[in-house]
Amino acid sequence: MKDIITLSIESSCDETAVAVLKNGREVLANVVSTQIELHKKFGGVVPEVASRKHIENIDAVYQEALDTAGIKPEEIDHIAVTYGPGLVGALLVGLSYAKALAFTLGVPLVGVNHMQGHINANYIQHKDLKPPFITLVVSGGHTHLVEVKDYQNYEILGRTRDDASGEAFDKISRAMGLGYPGGPIIDKLAKQGNKHAIEFPRAFLDDSYDFSFSGLKSAVLNYLNAQKMKKQEIVVEDVAASFQEAVVEVLSTKAVNAAEEKGYKTIALSGGVAANSALREKITQMANEKGIEIKFPGLDLCTDNAAMIGCAGYHNFINGKIDDMSLNAVPNLKIDIN
Secondary structure, eight states: OOOOEEEEEEOSSSEEEEEEEETTTEEEEEEEEEOHHHHHTTTSOOHHHHHHHHHHHHHHHHHHHHHHHTOOGGGOOEEEEEEESSOHHHHHHHHHHHHHHHHHHTOOEEEEEHHHHHHHHHHHHOTTOOSOEEEEEEOSSOEEEEEEEETTEEEEEEEBSSOOHHHHHHHHHHHTTOOSSHHHHHHHHHTTSOTTSSOOOOOOOTTOOOBOOHHHHHHHHHHHHHHHHTTOOOOHHHHHHHHHHHHHHHHHHHHHHHHHHHTOSEEEEESGGGGOHHHHHHHHHHHHHTTOEEEOOOHHHHSSOHHHHHHHHHHHHHTTOOBOTTOOOOTTOOOOOO
């Protein structure tokens, strides 16, 4: 049986990424050009700046991916590309490039949901992983609890009603003047703090798998303002640790409860917040107590990358989900696929 070579492109936010995969799970190249340093001075991603940098970077990233994989363009069987959700200008850069490649090479174009890509990152990391299982998708823009019934069949069990978990990390980091992106900074500081120093609220939203982090965010901001008004010391490490503990406790509890109630023995973490060390530790501990196995991708597969898009694109391709040149960017694309 002939190997299927996938070339995939990801440009939904501030990473320009191109990957080459063989048969969906074997990564031949996974090249990422990040813009984090560029956006730090703005305290977050500036959409127009991100789009311009994608245009500047994508040619070189594409060429590096081909060179690393050791393949020629004519060996590519299909092009997979993120078409949403994300920043519309950023998405259009990758999508336009993918269309040009597909047209020039005469190969199929396969659109991929960015969130579907994050879920597929675990298939690359864990070659033996097969549906069904529960997955917790946690990133700067999304917090979803998903039942993965099959490679193409998902059911959303719960989602955030306000701030995404990663968004909350960024906002608290900014409020404390720590910089961007907030997740890694708070994770590092929290290791030196006392996670029980401040009792921040947890919104468990009984009888629902949904999440809410705006109340927690407000509680932290109120605490910081109150301390400043009273001219009392703010121990940044303790605030970081206490805030982080509140977030990971809710995420872990919801995911483990869902797996237990639905009868699943595997939970897969995905998305940028899946790189958080406290979340990995907490959810592993809670799941192990219930006899549930936890799987998470390597750190390079947690953040945005094209390998995960290639894996998702491969599953779309072998199931006949092919797009034409009218495929457009959908910035608010939903994950619900049944």
